[in-house]
Amino acid sequence: MNLTQAFKMAVKSILAKKMRSLLTMLGIIIGIAAVMIIISVIGGVNKKQMEYYESMGTNKITVYANLWNGGDAFDEVYNYCKGIDMVLGVTPNGYVGCTVKYGAKNSRSMEWSPQIYLGSDQYSMCNNFKIEKGRDLSYLDIQNYNAVCVLGARAAKEFFDAADPINKEMTIGGATFTVVGVYGEKDPSKQYSLDNIIVIPYTSQRYLSEGWADMSEFTVKAKDSASVNKVITLLNGNFSGWEQTNRGSFWCYSDQQWQDQNNQQAMMMALMLGAIAGISLLVGGIGIMNIMLVTVTERTREIGIRRAIGAERKSIIAQFLIEAAMICGIGGIIGIAIGFLGTAIASKLIVQMVLLPQAGVTVGAFLFSVALGILFGMFPAIKASKLQPVVALRAE
Amino acid sequence: MLIQLDNIYKIYGEGLESEVRALDGVSLTIDRGEFVAIAGASGSGKSTMMNVLGCLDIPTYGTYLLDGQDVGELTDKQLSHIRNKQIGFIFQGYNLIPELSAQENVELPLIYQGIGPGRRAELAHGALERVGLGTRGRHKPSEMSGGQQQRVAIARAIATSPPIIMADEPTGALDSKTGLEVLGFLQQLNREGSTIILITHDNGIAATARRIVRISDGKVLEDHEQEVDWL
Numbered sequence: 129m130n131l132t133q134a135f136k137m138a139v140k141s142i143l144a145k146k147m148r149s150l151l152t153m154l155g156i157i158i159g160i161a162a163v164m165i166i167i168s169v170i171g172g173v174n175k176k177q178m179e180y181y182e183s184m185g186t187n188k189i190t191v192y193a194n195l196w197n198g199g200d201a202f203d204e205v206y207n208y209c210k211g212i213d214m215v216l217g218v219t220p221n222g223y224v225g226c227t228v229k230y231g232a233k234n235s236r237s238m239e240w241s242p243q244i245y246l247g248s249d250q251y252s253m254c255n256n257f258k259i260e261k262g263r264d265l266s267y268l269d270i271q272n273y274n275a276v277c278v279l280g281a282r283a284a285k286e287f288f289d290a291a292d293p294i295n296k297e298m299t300i301g302g303a304t305f306t307v308v309g310v311y312g313e314k315d316p317s318k319q320y321s322l323d324n325i326i327v328i329p330y331t332s333q334r335y336l337s338e339g340w341a342d343m344s345e346f347t348v349k350a351k352d353s354a355s356v357n358k359v360i361t362l363l364n365g366n367f368s369g370w371e372q373t374n375r376g377s378f379w380c381y382s383d384q385q386w387q388d389q390n391n392q393q394a395m396m397m398a399l400m401l402g403a404i405a406g407i408s409l410l411v412g413g414i415g416i417m418n419i420m421l422v423t424v425t426e427r428t429r430e431i432g433i434r435r436a437i438g439a440e441r442k443s444i445i446a447q448f449l450i451e452a453a454m455i456c457g458i459g460g461i462i463g464i465a466i467g468f469l470g471t472a473i474a475s476k477l478i479v480q481m482v483l484l485p486q487a488g489v490t491v492g493a494f495l496f497s498v499a500l501g502i503l504f505g506m507f508p509a510i511k512a513s514k515l516q517p518v519v520a521l522r523a524e
Numbered sequence: 525m526l527i528q529l530d531n532i533y534k535i536y537g538e539g540l541e542s543e544v545r546a547l548d549g550v551s552l553t554i555d556r557g558e559f560v561a562i563a564g565a566s567g568s569g570k571s572t573m574m575n576v577l578g579c580l581d582i583p584t585y586g587t588y589l590l591d592g593q594d595v596g597e598l599t600d601k602q603l604s605h606i607r608n609k610q611i612g613f614i615f616q617g618y619n620l621i622p623e624l625s626a627q628e629n630v631e632l633p634l635i636y637q638g639i640g641p642g643r644r645a646e647l648a649h650g651a652l653e654r655v656g657l658g659t660r661g662r663h664k665p666s667e668m669s670g671g672q673q674q675r676v677a678i679a680r681a682i683a684t685s686p687p688i689i690m691a692d693e694p695t696g697a698l699d700s701k702t703g704l705e706v707l708g709f710l711q712q713l714n715r716e717g718s719t720i721i722l723i724t725h726d727n728g729i730a731a732t733a734r735r736i737v738r739i740s741d742g743k744v745l746e747d748h749e750q751e752v753d754w755l
């Protein structure tokens with residue numbers, strides 16, 4: 129007996145008892161849908177969180193450094209990092225609150241006034257900004273204390289609207305700065321005001337007549353997550369001497385661990401909820417086994433007839449296994465459909481965007497349900513095949 | 525020698541007070557091409573005999589050689605193949621599968637022979653035509669009369685052209701006219717070379733066979749040959 133024939137037989141017997149088959153599938157349907165929704169939504173929430181970190185710039189190390197004699201701690205860190213391959217950029221992290229004016233516009237009368245950041249030429253690299261118009265801050269700007277600035281997308285829109293800001297002069301903290309560039313928009317949702325910034329060379333803080341930025345907090349950006357801890361070790365090794373010689377203070381950390389922990393928590397959560405949903409799959413599987421045992425009993429005579437006219441044991445096993453696998457497979461497909469719908473709705477409610485389960489999860493769910501059918505169909509199928517032809521034929 | 529039973533016992537509940545010897549030391553040989561009636565009263569062990577002869581049941585004691593092979597030494601798979609290819613069963617009470625149409629019922633043994641759908645449909649249709657049900661292939665057993673169901677069962681038995689046909693009370697549920705038709709059909713198959721084993725409690729029907737084996741309480745009472753009229 130070939131497989132196509134066995135499949136046709138299974139379809140026939142499932143269709144002959146539609147209601148019962150559907151009810152049998154219910155456990156599988158609910159289980160598969162629940163597992164899919166849980167995995168997909170948690171995955172989505174985690175992904176969204178990671179995207180947030182990503183937009184803040186990943187692989188960052190925060191450094192707090194001070195020199196007691198009033199020397200340029202940043203310059204020392206900057207120069208030391210130049211010699212490390214694993215470091216992509218270094219920038220101060222400080223910002224000043226001061227008045228910004230352009231023409232009739234004044235930041236004091238704005239609902240959201242921009243943040244003035246004191247950056248190095250590597251500010252954009254460290255914080256994941258891309259130049260969209262004009263140019264970025266250069267090393268020479270820093271060296272020469274140039275009174276220039278680069279605007280974040282939101283700040284550019286607030287002050288210049290559709291006009292071109294390049295080469296326009298703005299008054300920042302009482303001093304005149306020339307706009308040399310505009311960064312591309314980083315946060316379209318505008319939730320984090322990431323784009324409402326103005327970056328000036330940190331060395332030009334001297335021109336500002338109001339506000340004062342703490343110049344002891346820097347950001348060091350490492351090449352990748354694997355280098356973060358190595359860079360921290362190098363920095364600590366090089367600068368810990370400051371404290372010992374009482375020259376200054378040095379401390380650094382990264383929020384990498386924080387992100388890792390976050391990932392881990394999401395995973396644990398998915399596993400735990402998945403396990404709970406898995407129990408419903410187990411119950412579904414036992415339901416399949418139960419109904420298949422009933423089916424085998426009901427069809428004892430049929431099994432007898434088939435054996436009498438020449439069906440081998442393995443043909444009987446195949447018949448009932450395929451039937452169980454097919455019931456579960458169909459249940460799995462319905463469960464997947466509901467899982468898609470449920471994931472879309474749940475993700476819309478929880479993270480305000482429509483997510484769909486990944487292909488891997490979908491294929492996995494289907495294969496798992498079929499495997500469940502085979503697993504729980506095995507015992508009834510073997511039981512059916514062990515019936516003696518005469519005994520089965522005599523059954524009523 | 526096609527069939528050789530040597531001192532066969534089939535004992536239910538052996539050793540108990542309620543022990544039943546359905547077959548009680550039966551020895552019998554049947555040659556290729558014979559038409560044998562196994563006759564006896566109800567409960568005499570006829571169906572048990574057919575089950576043993578048809579490799580559906582294993583005797584408690586004794587040896588059964590089929591085509592020179594000791595059936596007791598064959599595996600379940602080999603026995604399945606023998607039932608599938610060597611023997612056509614016509615059971616007491618049809619034993620059709622109710623969910624399947626006549627055509628599908630007749631195709632069943634061909635499916636287990638691994639014959640493809642086209643050839644299978646052809647063979648099954650041919651068998652149904654031989655029993656006069658060429659146009660009834662799509663009907664389910666529940667949509668047919670007893671005589672028609674019996675003929676579907678016959679079609680299923682002959683679809684694989686087996687060398688041996690075993691029929692257990694094939695006329696039991698039929699009126700005498702239809703019964704005679706079925707018997708005539710078995711004689712026809714016998715003339716074409718099949719070995720026929722016909723099981724009946726009815727002496728009139730046994731009289732259509734060239735050889736009658738009478739059993740009672742699981743023992744062979746009488747074994748004789750006779751002239752018969754072709755129906």
Ligand SMILES: Nc1ncnc2c1ncn2[C@@H]1O[C@H](COP(=O)(O)OP(=O)(O)OP(=O)(O)O)[C@@H](O)[C@H]1O
Pocket residue numbers: 536544545546564565566567568569570571572573616725
């Ligand atoms: N599974 C069983 N357990 C116990 N006794 C059995 C079993 N099967 C058959 N028997 C007994 O074996 C004897 C022979 O039964 P069998 O079915 O062969 O009779 P039969 O000649 O075919 O009768 P009928 O003409 O009524 O079909 C009977 O006494 C029956 O009760």
Ligand SMILES: [Mg+2]
Pocket residue numbers: 570571572616692
């Ligand atoms: Mg009987």
